[in-house]
Amino acid sequence: xxxxxxxxxxxxxxxxxxxxxxxxxxxxxxxxxxxxxxxxxxxxxxxxxxxxxxxxxxxxxxxxxxxxxxxxxxxxxxxxxxxxxx
Amino acid sequence: xxxxxxxxxxxxxxxxxxxxxxxxxxxxxxxxxxxxxxxxxxxxxxxxxxxxxxxxxxxxxxxxxxxxxxxxxxxxxxxxxxxxxxxxxxxxxxxxxxxxxxxxxxxxxxxxxxxxxxxxxxxxxxxxxxxxxxxxxxxxxxxxxxxxxxxxxxxxxxxxxxxxxxxxxxxxxxxxxxxxxxxxxxxxxxxxxxxxxxxxxxxxxx
Numbered sequence: 001x002x003x004x005x006x007x008x009x010x011x012x013x014x015x016x017x018x019x020x021x022x023x024x025x026x027x028x029x030x031x032x033x034x035x036x037x038x039x040x041x042x043x044x045x046x047x048x049x050x051x052x053x054x055x056x057x058x059x060x061x062x063x064x065x066x067x068x069x070x071x072x073x074x075x076x077x078x079x080x081x082x083x084x085x086x
Numbered sequence: 087x088x089x090x091x092x093x094x095x096x097x098x099x100x101x102x103x104x105x106x107x108x109x110x111x112x113x114x115x116x117x118x119x120x121x122x123x124x125x126x127x128x129x130x131x132x133x134x135x136x137x138x139x140x141x142x143x144x145x146x147x148x149x150x151x152x153x154x155x156x157x158x159x160x161x162x163x164x165x166x167x168x169x170x171x172x173x174x175x176x177x178x179x180x181x182x183x184x185x186x187x188x189x190x191x192x193x194x195x196x197x198x199x200x201x202x203x204x205x206x207x208x209x210x211x212x213x214x215x216x217x218x219x220x221x222x223x224x225x226x227x228x229x230x231x232x233x234x235x236x237x238x239x240x241x242x243x244x245x246x247x248x249x250x251x252x253x254x255x256x257x258x259x260x261x262x263x264x265x266x267x268x269x270x271x272x273x274x275x276x277x278x279x280x281x282x283x284x285x286x287x288x289x290x291x292x
Contacts, residue, residue: 015268019249042206043275049208050275051243053215053224063119067136071118072111074140075147080111 007033010040018048099159103151110150114143117160121167127240128171130229138174142167157254165255168237175233203276205283214285227277231270238263239270 010030016022017030034041063071072081097116101109118139125138145166153162214220228236241252242263253263 011272012268015264015271021249039202039204042204043202045206045208046279047271047275049215050278051271053220053278054228054239054243054274055246056216057244058221061119063122067122067139068115068118070136071114071140071143075110075114075143077107077111077114080108083108083111 007037007040010037011043014044014047018044018051097159099153099155102159103153105147105151110147113146113159117163118143121163124164124167124240124245125171127225127228127244128168128236129174130225134174134178138167138170141170145170161251161255168241168255172233172237203279203283205279205286207279207282207286210282210286210289214289215282220281220285223281224278227274227281230277231273235266235270235273238266239274242267243271 010017010033013022013026013030017027022030034044069081072078097113098106098109102113121142122135122139125135125142126132129135129138142163146163149166153159157165228239231239237256238252238258241247241255242249247255249260249263249267252258253260256263258266
């Protein structure tokens with residue numbers, strides 16, 4: 001009993017699908033649909049890539065020194081500015 | 087970033103609650119980088135991010151004696167920072183739609199019947215996808231998201247929190263987080279497809 005999974009339905013499950021949170025049954029239906037529908041393949045691939053690009057952040061820099069200074073000043077913690085961090 | 091990865095066990099909660107200033111300074115140094123970066127993502131503006139950073143620690147220091155430890159200290163600080171960011175955004179743009187992203191206008195070519203842009207830009211080289219210009223576009227695109235979708239996307243997809251952690255931090259149900267995440271991701275995919283679709287055309291002509 002293979003219900004046809006249309007593109008609109010795929011769209012509503014796409015987020016759970018890329019997170020691997022769908023039931024194996026629904027997953028299989030989607031994968032089957034993807035074999036047949038190029039448009040949906042593009043949508044899935046570009047969605048994955050979008051998430052991936054946002055996840056790849058440049059290495060996090062530590063807080064600029066002057067921002068740290070102003071923060072400590074605002075919090076009345078100036079005397080601890082020169083203590084070792086961490 | 088995962089809040090659980092922050093070494094908070096090295097802080098004495100007891101000392102913090104008593105207002106031990108040396109311990110407070112250590113707490114500030116331990117979390118300020120991450121909170122500043124989070125605020126930058128929300129506001130895309132260094133001055134605003136600095137305001138959020140300062141307000142977060144001011145509020146935290148005031149509220150610490152009352153802190154009951156029901157959530158971890160890092161989650162608690164994050165929650166304050168998210169609320170501060172949202173409050174600041176609301177103040178700046180009181181008319182900011184809280185629920186719906188701007189309606190898509192996608193009658194352009196390359197759009198399918200339901201308005202999705204179907205450029206297959208995944209094959210673009212990494213140096214194109216991760217160029218400084220692209221990064222700026224990515225950061226701007228988040229700002230187009232209404233605040234309620236933006237918070238979910240930043241915490242889940244940029245900071246790498248789980249659905250559950252995101253729900254806990256924002257006071258939402260997991261279902262609600264998933265719904266918002268879907269909308270945020272589709273919206274950003276669309277923005278990036280428009281942008282990288284153009285890059286793809288240029289690249290193919292080279």
